[in-house]
Amino acid sequence: MEESEKLVEEARNVLRQMSDLQYELRDYEKRRSEILRMYSTGQVSREVFEGLMGELRQKMYPLVRKYFELKAKLRDLESQLRLVVTRLSVEAKTSESSVYRASFERDQRVRQALSRVGSALEDVxxxxxxxxxxxxxxxLDVLLDALPREEADVWKQALGEVVEAWSRARFSYAGRIEEIERRIESLNDSLKELEVRFAVGEFERGEYEVRRSAIEREMGELQAQLEALQEKLEDLDLIAARCREYLAR
Incomplete structure (x- = not known):
């Protein structure tokens, strides 16, 4: 039981560290977005932009490294907690049928431990x-050009996991893009149909203009969503490609 309690406490500790770290990272991510916005709108020169990004990179490096270290630790803890849950489940099943008081009391302790370990596993x-x-x-995009060669092995594992995760996640982005494209195509067909129906006198011009305006407005909104998603997908694909280049070194 003592072993399982130590494992639960370790998991809680790592989760607390990760939570605290997330707050710090969000602050730097906001700074990054603001620096990029200022540069893209011409508020700062290229030289100033590179200087600000260099400072940001130095401050983010230990935080991002810590993030991936904690994430790796959580994966390890997940495996350990799974094993303990399985072991405690077996113990609970074998002791529940016993009529002896000592076994009954042990069964209660096992079930309490199982509940705590199971809860920790769910949180992880x-x-x-x-x-x-x-x-x-x-x-990673902020740090890729500044990763120390002597730490390549450490970072390659993190980059490999992220690239693999992106390979799976990008299907969701691509699917959303395809869905929006289908909706735009459907609306375009509806617009053509509306024009034909108006041409044969099915609608008065006023009603035709109202319907056409509604369709075109929806198409415009979808087109804006489509372009934003395509831009984001291209941007993330580019970062993933840079990660693959680093992994290939």
Whole structure:
């Protein structure tokens, strides 16, 4: 039981560290977005932009490294917690049928331990599931050009996991793009049909203009969504490609 309690406490500790780290990273991510915005709108020169990004890179490096270290630790803890849950489940099943008081008391302790370990496992799995690959790619994008050669082995594992995760996640982006394209095509067909129906006198001009305006407005909104998604997909694909280049060194 003592072993399982130590494991639960370790998991709670790592989760707390990850939570605290997330707050720090969000602050730097906001700074990055603001620096990029200022540069893209011409508020700062290329020289100033590179200087600001260099400072940001230095400050983010230890935080991002810590993030991936904690994430790796959570994966290891997930495996250990799974094993303990399985072992405690077996113990609970074998002791529940005993009529002896000592066995009954042990059964209660086992079930309590199983509940605590199971809860810790769920929290660890939730944290890992909530990992945002898009966010991880953008964090790596800041650091890729400054990763020390002597730490290549450390970073290659992290980059490999992120690239693999992106390979799976990008299907979701591509699917959303295809869905929007289908909706735009359908609306375009509706617009053509509307024009034909108006041409044969089915609608008065006023009603025709109202319907056409509604369709065109929806098409415009979808087109804006499509372009934003395509731009994001291209951007993330480019970062993933840079990660693959680093892995190939």
């Amino acid at each position: 799995q939730r944290e890992l599931k909530n990992a945002d690959v898009e966010r991880e790619l953008r964090m």
